[in-house]
Amino acid sequence: MPQPGRPRSFDAEQALDRAMEVFWRHGYEGASLTELTAAMGINKPSLYAAYGNKENLFRMAVGRYAQVEMAYARDALDRPTAYEVAATLLRANVVALTRDDRPAGCLSVQGGTACGTDSAAVSEFLAASRLAGERTLAERFARAVEEHDLPGDVDPTALARFVMVVTEGHAVHAAAGVPRADLERSAEIALRAFTATAYPDGLRPAVSS
Amino acid sequence: MPQPGRPRSFDAEQALDRAMEVFWRHGYEGASLTELTAAMGINKPSLYAAYGNKENLFRMAVGRYAQVEMAYARDALDRPTAYEVAATLLRANVVALTRDDRPAGCLSVQGGTACGTDSAAVSEFLAASRLAGERTLAERFARAVEEHDLPGDVDPTALARFVMVVTEGHAVHAAAGVPRADLERSAEIALRAFTATAYPDGLRPAVSS
DNA sequence: AAATTTCTGTACCGATCGGTTGCAGAGGCG
DNA sequence: CGCCTCTGCAACCGATCGGTACAGAAATTT
Structure with a gap:
């Protein structure tokens, strides 16, 4: 009506x-x-x-933005293994940060890392939502530990933090105009770090690419 | 006079x-x-x-800021090996980002990742100066390749980019209030990624800590 | 068609923005 | 001392900020 x-x-x-x-x-x-x-x-x-x-x-x-432009993050969380979660997240993030039909970078970072005194609530809101995403990722990695997908001695929180740090760094870089291919190389290096920490014995489960 | x-x-x-x-x-x-x-x-x-x-x-x-607050970066570049350069840089960066007698984060990132239309020159200036630092680090890593400190097949530019990405991500995180100890864990994971890429055979030169 | 309800556009609100001028007076030099 | 330059302060500049009051236009209900 x-x-x-x-x-x-x-x-x-x-x-x-x-x-x-x-x-x-x-x-x-x-x-x-x-x-x-x-x-x-x-x-x-x-x-x-x-x-x-x-x-x-x-x-x-x-x-x-979280609902539409970051749908790739929810998709990544559904991957079967922790490594695939991280790999999908980092690679899709780089693509999302460098789409030529969108502004470069990430709204959550561009929106306001620093603000004037009166609108401090805005940057706090953004920071809190970023950290909420990090917590979700940490819970996914904790589940991977429970499922023996990740060894029991890895810290899921630290691992999630590292992945989010890399995405935020990529966001700053992308906003500065760094091309997609360069960020993809950086993401692969980060993934190697992920592997070395999550599977220190070199027995990473065989996965795509 | x-x-x-x-x-x-x-x-x-x-x-x-x-x-x-x-x-x-x-x-x-x-x-x-x-x-x-x-x-x-x-x-x-x-x-x-x-x-x-x-x-x-x-x-x-x-x-x-570059002269006083980032002196640690110049010190790091003087370390004898590429790994020590990266390790010193990442660890000192985390400390600099979380000093309780300074604002959290990094002026170069906080200063203006995004700006209004009229002051776009400012964020471009910041982006350019960050990338200049990245180039300096890449040159240091290129020297390491020449000195056979790094294997000949590593890409010094990509390695430097990864390190800078991590520092920028840490800067965003630090500005959000993430404590120093948490960032230190992230830095150690990043260093493991550095090692896995720079010394893929596991023969990293023995160094401090 | 009349009455009612909500939206749209103009014009405007006080506050604050970055930047500037006028002026009184402090302090160096001859 | 007299001069002259420069400082420090208040007041002010036009422009723009986010946010509104008001009147007319448009669509639904009666």
């Missing part, structure tokens, strides 16, 4: 995608309402009515 | 250190002239006279 009154004349989800891209490119504070509304094709009061305020719009954009 | 006229009543270098810390904490755009001048203990016209403008002050702050 449609609500009474004049219906909204723009697609709220599509406009959110545009806003996401502006935040992705310029960060939270670097994205002005003027540029946001121009990219979204709406006016400021419409933005205010549909999304609350700038900070709420940003949080919604980050949510959509 | 001292200039005629009233001498400056503040220490320009000490004030620059204060400005560096504000930029470090809030980034280029997040640091307002009001907060900068308050931290430096001077007024806006004094800042303008002594440093030119905000962007120039930032560039000078980054220069001083």
